[in-house]
Amino acid sequence: MIAELHKKKHRRQGGPTRILGIESSCDETAAAIVEDGRHLIATSLSSSQQIHAQYGGVVPEVAAREHAMAILPVVESVLRQSSLALDDVDGIAVTQGPGLLGALLVGVTFAKTLGMALDIPVVGVHHLEAHLYANALEEALEFPALGLLVSGGHTSLLLWHDYLHWDVLGETRDDAAGEAFDKGSRILGAAYPGGPEIERLARQARHRSLRLPIADLGDTLDFSFSGVKTATKSLWEIHSDEAEEVAYALQQAVVKALVKNLERALDSYPVRHIYLAGGVSANQALRDSVRHLGEKRNIKIHIPRIEYCTDNAAMVAAIGYHRMREGKFLDIFEGPVATLPLG
């Protein structure tokens, strides 16, 4: 099977393995070209967030339509930027799930069609696993490590053994960390997506004295963020002219809950590396707190650049390179999968 991956490469006589990554799981249509799972050659992204903002959340039908319109332009853009032709691509990696079915369908159908036309292999990748691989674009990954995956739909703590091998140590039992920000933002009457809004408001807080509780789940490394949403609503009813202070309290509570479990995981799994990933890892308060934990425990903290924390195709191409080496290709009859557990 690996021979199949190299078929095209041999036709152009050696050189790096170039993967075209395609992402369309939610509200960003993205393409990227990455060499050997590490070196980003070109990236392009078209977001429909502005449209969804009018509705306070992603409208699946609208997202799918926008992907259909944006997919060709983003692919053309990465080819133009890199001065490469489609024939220079060795394989295609596409987000297969989890995500919005109609949105995923656009990327998966496009990738399978292009793969067939070019006679190159296509791999379907897991969106959340791809988020972790945003870190591979910065430097070679080091193992064993803890991984904290914090996005709009998921919150997972992983023990990462090696490329493509990990155990899930804890997950959210209800809302995801990003969802807590998105719902909190809606409560405060701020925009979608909520994370950047809550961060912006929190930065303007002067007193920083309001507090919100975090869930106590006993001995587990699981998370729960539905309580903080309800508590935000109650706090907002009392302090309805202090959006900045309430946003600060929400951000502080979410960050504290995440860092608390990271620290507890370190007690049981004393690794030397922590990787952060997912949209919420763009949050500066979280980045600072995790870096502080790293200093305290003498651990190396790895966080992707802000633009690779949220959805992008570079991370998809990066993990795609490793999946291809495993020889797990997308069958022509396989489609997208809306719900896909980690691992």
Ligand code: KG4
């Ligand atoms: O990973 P991502 O782009 O998409 C999913 O796979 O879900 O994550 C999106 C989530 C949203 O909930 C958004 O509010 C949150 O990441 N987010 C942030 C920040 N930027 C995005 N949360 C906190 N602070 C930010 N700066």
Ligand code: ZN
């Ligand atoms: Zn994502």
